[in-house]
Amino acid sequence: MKPITLKQIAETLGISITTVSKALKDYPDVSKKTKALVKDLAQTLNYKPNSFAVNLRTKESKTIGLIVPEIVHHFFSSVIKGIISQAEKKGYLVITLQSNESYDLERKQIELLLNKRVDGILISLANQTADYNHLNAVMSNNTPLVMFDKIAKLVKCSKVLINDREAAYKATQHLIDTGCKKIAHFRGPLLPQNSIDRFLGYKKALIDNGITYDSSLVYILKDMSYEEGRFYAKKLVDEHEGVDGIFINTDLVAIGAITEFNSLKIKVPEDISVIGFSNWFMSSVISPSLTTINQPGFEIGKKAFKLLYKEINSKKNDKIINFKEVILDTQLVLRESTKS
Template identity: 60%
Template sequence: MKAITLKQIAEELNISVTTVSKALKDYPDVSKKTKKQVKELAKKLNYIPNASAVNLRTQQTKTIGVIVPTTVHHFFATVIKGIIKAAKKKDYMVILMQSEEDVEQEIKSVDLLISKGVDGIMISLSNKTQNFDHLEKIKNHDIPLVLFDKISKITDCSKVVINDQKAAYEAVEYLIKKGYKRIAHFRGDLNPQVSIDRFLGYKKALLNNNIEFDPSLVYICNNNDDFNDGHASAKKLIDMHGKNVDALFAITDMVAIGALKYFNDNGIKIPKDIAIIGFSNWFMSSVITPTLTTIDQPGYKMGKTVFKLLYKEIKAKNVDIPYETIEMKTSLVIREST
């Protein structure tokens, strides 16, 4: 079945192609009667605008790409929701890709989005990303790029982040003020900036409060399976230190929940024997027993902000505007685990 054209609609109504086009776009110089006739006939004939023709005329595809490490993570799910909500208001479609913490998949996703001619790209990098040539490739194609959450500090582009170091510092300092002194940290891989910054915040809070940093209390969770990493690390922690540890700061809520599960199953009382703080404020953190103290990341608001920045650069594509780094505020949500 051949696609219906503006010309066919114009011939059926005995008006010009220009009038049909203007009527479909609600131009004010076309009468209400004509607009109604054109729209009703277009609907009856299942007319769909030719995307290629529109793209050539506007030099935009009205599509944007988003690449995240995973879509099942509560934080990324809320960011995506915010992006889609904001994009919809500007009539943009979102192509969503996930790298699954795989650098090669991240690079392939970038190549695909470039080949699709998207108007802009938003990325939260995988934990394994150390080379940023694919980000430069985006910029070399004059496609606006915004990084969020897991970013590259050396890539010159706009970014939306939180202050991970400050948030971690506040969480650990809260534990110290509650009287905890032997505080363990379950961190992420050595490479991602968020993992580095949260570790630095943890360490700085200890040193600034005259508590000696003990590297044996730091465990790396790098299997991309937060719950099982947390559970396994909790076992190692107790096997090595027994009761000579009284608190835990975990890089994510799921790592914290994995540890909490191990402690509960082994008769280690929370927070009497060990206090726990997570990071992200997943829904699960408010319904487990005991409920989990955590850092709240404003994912939905971050998503809307990411799109807002990207849209600003899309609209100013042929004009040089300064890149921006927007820092979203976090907050400590105190619950039963501390």
């Protein structure tokens, strides 16, 4: 009934626990004969080392923590999948938590993970997060930390990113190239870096093309929902005339906007071109389908784990770890919501 232990194997074989342990781990100072004996018995008894004991002894759990702002979200679930798949390959398991975009929760969960003594932590920050003590606590706790997507520039650790500014520039440039003159922008909350960068890319593209930047054409959204997309689309056409293009921070909001334009009989892209961000799966399905920027969630997840894995190993071997900042490529995905 009770799980098999080294002790039991040792006793039935009439040898010491030490030798059993070493035999199973192929230590050179165990004879081939006893190794075979031990391994055979372990096999037939279906012996599995007690991970609790191994953890205690080796001080590592082969487990990492992951915090995302929201699980039910195409981009983040893709990232999660990327992380879990890569972690599994290296023998690591992943404990997932979600911050619900709340700073307080994020802090608590970091603490939870540290108390669990995970071998490393991956995190994408909550929008609310402006204070980085909890992140620095991770670092000073000597636990490897890698941030992705929503990062804090000021925290010294490895990061996996896309070039939001460049991508936004690319998107806006496309609108301009296809003839748009008066281009609005629906941006995310003020804090998160990628919301800022996308805005800056938008602004720079305008200026580089000799279009004067008009701050009243930039709307700051809060929860980035479908409903908000509809709401601000209506607000935009109420407050402005002749807007012929719009770059929207995220696909979901863009889909909301398109839906609203449809119901207002404003034609996309004839009257107004719309470009989103993320390449959410649904953006190819709606009508008109959404031109967008592809943000490779799965690859971001994989890369983030790979970085973390390296740092965990460097730490084990007492090597110094130098933080990396990996920038992944984005692609402009042309569809029907912009002119060609």
